[in-house]
Amino acid sequence: MDKLQAMTTFARVVETQSFSKAAQTLSMPRSSVTTLIKNLERHLGTTLLRRSTRTLSLTDAGERYYASCRAILSDIAQAESGLLADATAPHGRIRAGMPGVIGRAIVLPRLREFEQLFPGIELTLVLSDRPVDLIYDGIDCVIRTGELADSSLTARRLGQLSWLTCAAPRYLKEYGEPDSVEALSAHRAVNYIANATGRPLDWRFNVDGENVTVTMPSRFAVNETEAYLQCGLEGLGLIQLSEFVASPYLETGRLKEVLASARSAPVSISIVYPNGRNAGAAIKAFVDWVIRIFPQSGVNPD
Known part of the structure; x- marks a missing residue:
């Protein structure tokens, strides 16, 4: 019965x-x-x-x-x-992880809008260039760049990031502008230390349709994007930045793109969260909101 x-x-x-x-x-x-x-x-x-x-x-x-x-x-x-x-009317607490530069440039300026749309959601942003583990770090969703490993998580594409090689006018005045990837051996770079490996990232280019990887010598290296950008603005060496981060400085002339014809292929950017059965209404509301605001952020659509 x-x-x-x-x-x-x-x-x-x-x-x-x-x-x-x-x-x-x-x-x-x-x-x-x-x-x-x-x-x-x-x-x-x-x-x-x-x-x-x-x-x-x-x-x-x-x-x-x-x-x-x-x-x-x-x-x-x-x-x-x-x-x-x-x-x-979703409500609850969310911990969302993302690279610091993305949080500061895209998400933080729109938080008042998010609050007006979802007054019942309490949002904690975990801004870090270090890769986070959703379970270990207690994160509900995370924005990641690059190709994603297969997992039980749901991933939704936000767009693509193009990477530019840039330098400050001060650096170019002192060292000149490289006219080819081969010419980089005569230049200085600021390297970015990957938090996952503790080693400098290789510099990536595309020359005549072929992907080229270069290990750049440097006297300075950092593991945080804002510090990396600041080193470039101070003229300490060439840097590679995502286009949406570099754009404001390119427009004002504080940075100049070099080797534009050898830009590497863009990388994907996605937001990752538990599969549909385990994701609450608040998480889904935040994910949908992030997907809406990204096309307005300067990140290239797919």
């Missing part, structure tokens, strides 16, 4: 004071209602309803059982309405 169905049917019979009316409101045959009540009474080992040709009334046991049914059915209705409310 489906106890929940039996309780619902019993409560409807009591409230309508009629087997026929209860059957009509529940879209069930009257015979099914009668059978359900009989089976419920047999299961409970007591009579719940006094029946006559004209009246229907509760026994003492029926009164107590009806009160319990109303409380249980009310709790179920509240639980369901709460979940439905989450779908339209």
